Amino acid sequence: xxxxxxxxxxxxxxxxxxxxxxxxxxxxxxxxxxxxxxxxxxxxxxxxxxxxxxxxxxxxxxxxxxxxxxxxxxxxxxxxxxxxxxxxxxxxxxxxxxxxxxxxxxxxxxxxxxxxxxxxxxxxxxxxxxxxxxxxxxxxxxxxxxxxxxxxxxxxxxxxxxxxxxxxxxxxxxxxxxxxxxxxxxxxxxxxxxxxxxxxxxxxxxxxxxxxxxxxxxxxxxxxxxxxxxxxxxxxxxxxxxxxxxxxxxxxxxxxxxxxxxxxxx
Amino acid sequence: xxxxxxxxxxxxxxxxxxxxxxxxxxxxxxxxxxxxxxxxxxxxxxxxxxxxxxxxxxxxxxxxxxxxxxxxxxxxxxxxxxxxxxxxxxxxxxxxxxxxxxxxxxxxxxxxxxxxxxxxxxxxxxxxxxxxxxxxxxxxxxxxxxxxxxxxxxxxxxxxxxxxxxxxxxxxxxxxxxxxxxxxxxxxxxxxxxxxxxxxxxxxxxxxxxxxxxxxxxxxxxxxxxxxxxxxxxxxxxxxxxxxxxxxxxxxxxxxxxxxxxxxxxxxxxxxxxxxxxxxxxxxxxxxxxxxxxxxxxxxxx
Numbered sequence: 001x002x003x004x005x006x007x008x009x010x011x012x013x014x015x016x017x018x019x020x021x022x023x024x025x026x027x028x029x030x031x032x033x034x035x036x037x038x039x040x041x042x043x044x045x046x047x048x049x050x051x052x053x054x055x056x057x058x059x060x061x062x063x064x065x066x067x068x069x070x071x072x073x074x075x076x077x078x079x080x081x082x083x084x085x086x087x088x089x090x091x092x093x094x095x096x097x098x099x100x101x102x103x104x105x106x107x108x109x110x111x112x113x114x115x116x117x118x119x120x121x122x123x124x125x126x127x128x129x130x131x132x133x134x135x136x137x138x139x140x141x142x143x144x145x146x147x148x149x150x151x152x153x154x155x156x157x158x159x160x161x162x163x164x165x166x167x168x169x170x171x172x173x174x175x176x177x178x179x180x181x182x183x184x185x186x187x188x189x190x191x192x193x194x195x196x197x198x199x200x201x202x203x204x205x206x207x208x209x210x211x212x213x214x215x216x217x218x219x220x221x222x223x224x225x226x227x228x229x230x231x232x233x234x235x236x237x238x239x240x241x242x243x244x245x246x247x248x249x250x251x252x253x254x255x256x257x258x259x260x261x262x263x264x265x266x
Numbered sequence: 267x268x269x270x271x272x273x274x275x276x277x278x279x280x281x282x283x284x285x286x287x288x289x290x291x292x293x294x295x296x297x298x299x300x301x302x303x304x305x306x307x308x309x310x311x312x313x314x315x316x317x318x319x320x321x322x323x324x325x326x327x328x329x330x331x332x333x334x335x336x337x338x339x340x341x342x343x344x345x346x347x348x349x350x351x352x353x354x355x356x357x358x359x360x361x362x363x364x365x366x367x368x369x370x371x372x373x374x375x376x377x378x379x380x381x382x383x384x385x386x387x388x389x390x391x392x393x394x395x396x397x398x399x400x401x402x403x404x405x406x407x408x409x410x411x412x413x414x415x416x417x418x419x420x421x422x423x424x425x426x427x428x429x430x431x432x433x434x435x436x437x438x439x440x441x442x443x444x445x446x447x448x449x450x451x452x453x454x455x456x457x458x459x460x461x462x463x464x465x466x467x468x469x470x471x472x473x474x475x476x477x478x479x480x481x482x483x484x485x486x487x488x489x490x491x492x493x494x495x496x497x498x499x500x501x502x503x504x505x506x507x508x509x510x511x512x513x514x515x516x517x518x519x520x521x522x523x524x525x526x527x528x529x530x531x532x533x534x535x536x537x538x539x540x541x542x543x544x545x546x547x548x549x550x551x552x553x554x555x556x557x558x559x560x561x562x563x564x565x566x567x568x
Contacts, residue, residue: 008434009368012405015361016332025358033346101383102341106398109306109336110359113328 016111026112026120031127034090043085043192044132049139051202052078056143072147075140076157076227077202080164082132084201084220087125087165089188092172095121096184099176099264125165133161147231148239156239160226163248167219170255177263195220204228222247279314280456280463284405287428287438289448291550292458293558298441299339301458302408305439306336319406332360335404337395339411349378349386349394353401360402369397372427374420388415396424406437413447425451445550449473455550457557464557472553480552481517481529481545485538488512493536500532501525513541 016022034040052074059070098104107117137145147153175191176184195201198208199220205212215221222244229241282288290298303309304316307323307330316323321330343352350370357363370376373393378386386394392415399407412428413421428451431438442448448455449469457465457472465472494507494515501507505519517529526545533540 008430010364010400010403010431010434010436012333012434012436013362013403014333014405015402017359017361022359025355029344029347029351029355033344037346097345100341101343101345102338103344105308106336106338106342108308109331109334109338110356111332111402112359 019113019116022112022116023119023123026107026117027123027127030094030121030124034086034094034124034128035131040090040094043089044082044128045135048078048082048085048132048136051081051196052136052139053143055202069144071140071143071145072231073204073228074202075136075143075145075147076231077204077224078136078140079133079157079161080220080223080227081196081201082136083129083161083164083223084168084195085192086128086132087168088172089192090128090172091121091125091169092176092188093185095173095176096179096181096188100181122169125169129161129165150239153230153239156230157227159240160223160230160245160248163245163252164219164223164226167223167248167251167255170252170259171219173263174255174259177259200224216244217247219248219251222251280466282437282439283454284437285432285435286453287432287440287451289452289455290439290441290458291443291445291448291455291554292441293443295460296458297461298458299410300461302410302439302441306334306408307331332402333405335399335402335407337399337407337409337412339414340391340395342395342398343383343391345384346382348380348382349375349390352383352394353397356398357401362403363401364403366401369401372423373397374423389417389420392416393420393424396427400431404436406439407431409438409440411442412440413442413444421447445554449550457554459558465553469550473550481525481543482514483517483529483533483540483544484514484542485533486513486541487538489515489538490536493538496536497529497532500528 017025034044055074055078056071059074095104104117108114112120172188175187179187195218198215199218200208200212200215201220201224203224205216205221205225208215216225222241226241226244226248229244230239232239290301292298300309304311305318305323307327310324318330319333323330347355350366353369353375354366357366373396375390375393375397378390378394383391383394392412396409396412399409413424416424425447428438428440432453438451440451452469455465455467455469455472456463489509489512494509497515497517498505498507501517501519505517508516508518510516526543529543530540
């Protein structure tokens with residue numbers, strides 16, 4: 001076909017970019033959109049920082065007595081909260097509106113594969129979470145947080161954050177894939193508030209009395225406990241909360257399986 | 267021919283030649299968008315075969331997608347994204363994208379500035395959608411209602427662009443409910459109705475309707491009784507004369523150079539004074555009306 005040999009402006013020269021470049025483009029785009037959106041930023045950064053400062057100051061004022069300084073209890077919990085806000089609430093809302101605005105459909109006809117799209121989303125989440133962890137840890141340090149800074153504690157915390165991200169992200173996608181965008185927005189915020197108040201994410205399970213055992217089976221309680229265990233200087237023992245980490249694995253597997261069965265891209 | 271794009275939907279089969287512009291016309295629910303989405307791999311055909319650039323759009327999706335460009339009827343960008351940002355993003359997914367600045371200029375997207383997608387006008391969103399379909403330098407583009415909601419001036423720019431695409435060797439398949447758009451842009455037109463192909467051809471073939479001509483006669487005073495019959499006699503066999511109202515008649519049938527003269531001689535004999543005597547080809551609108559029994563505008567997609 002001679003038509004193909006054209007040299008004009010629009011002469012065809014199709015082709016996909018290398019996968020890593022596509023994933024990089026997708027991840028940076030999603031991370032930028034998340035950090036630019038006011039409500040998402042409120043959820044990702046402002047609320048966790050407020051909870052941390054408010055929690056530490058409040059505990060001092062009312063003389064709440066934990067076995068350790070309040071900031072040592074609150075900072076790991078707020079790190080867990082930050083992950084929950086991004087991997088669950090922000091992801092669910094963003095994905096819900098992506099479906100609504102036909103973004104996923106549009107990208108479905110671009111060279112970006114679904115694997116590439118998912119990888120991009122994961123990288124975007126990790127990028128935003130990195131910003132959150134640095135910020136929350138800095139505020140915690142300013143309030144006097146002095147965690148066990150051993151390599152094993154940091155590794156245990158990273159493992160907990162990764163598993164927590166996997167569990168919450170799969171649940172967030174499950175929500176976004178099965179409800180309308182507005183319903184997803186409402187449900188994701190409601191679940192976030194309920195877990196913040198009653199899910200043992202920021203406050204240790206010991207603060208929930210006899211209910212405490214139950215909440216460790218929620219992803220929020222499991223992640224919160226796993227983070228506190230990782231940074232628990234007084235334990236001197238293992239930094240891994242094995243049961244809680246297993247709970248997160250189960251949530252991640254169940255959530256991913258349910259999402260794979262129900263999620264539609266349009 | 268391996269470059270041929272074969273499209274099959276329901277009991278219909280149609281083929282798109284490379285380097286041409288094809289328009290798919292039809293009322294709401296005729297199956298235009300379904301046909302396009304089946305070619306784009308969004309829908310798995312329940313029967314029959316679809317081959318686009320020789321590939322199966324579902325099974326060979328990964329190989330096909332980089333080679334085609336798709337413009338959806340609406341949406342397709344994040345609500346908070348800026349037009350050029352979105353275009354740059356889609357460009358990065360391709361190996362040899364067009365210069366983003368050039369497309370921004372050609373489609374007047376610079377006027378969008380930093381406005382988020384959700385606050386762009388319908389026409390601006392359409393233009394961004396078209397730019398996203400073109401930026402990867404595809405061999406074949408599918409555009410669904412490309413100029414819906416655009417200002418007339420911008421529409422003409424888009425038409426010029428489509429012409430340029432064809433000149434540069436890009437195959438274009440578009441749906442539209444604008445008759446003038448189809449007539450002006452398309453090399454071939456396929457008219458769909460109820461999921462079936464009711465007519466195919468070049469704009470000229472479709473409107474010529476063989477050698478049939480239409481003459482519309484309007485007079486100043488009511489026709490005498492029996493006027494249609496006597497005019498039919500005067501024009502010879504094969505002619506149809508329909509009285510539209512007391513003052514106008516429609517003549518359809520084989521026409522040659524003498525037909526108009528015979529009509530005016532008949533007026534003289536009958537003692538009626540023609541106010542207007544118009545010889546017209548059928549336009550696409552008439553063709554569509556004949557084929558589907560409905561006008562296009564009343565059933566045009568939103």
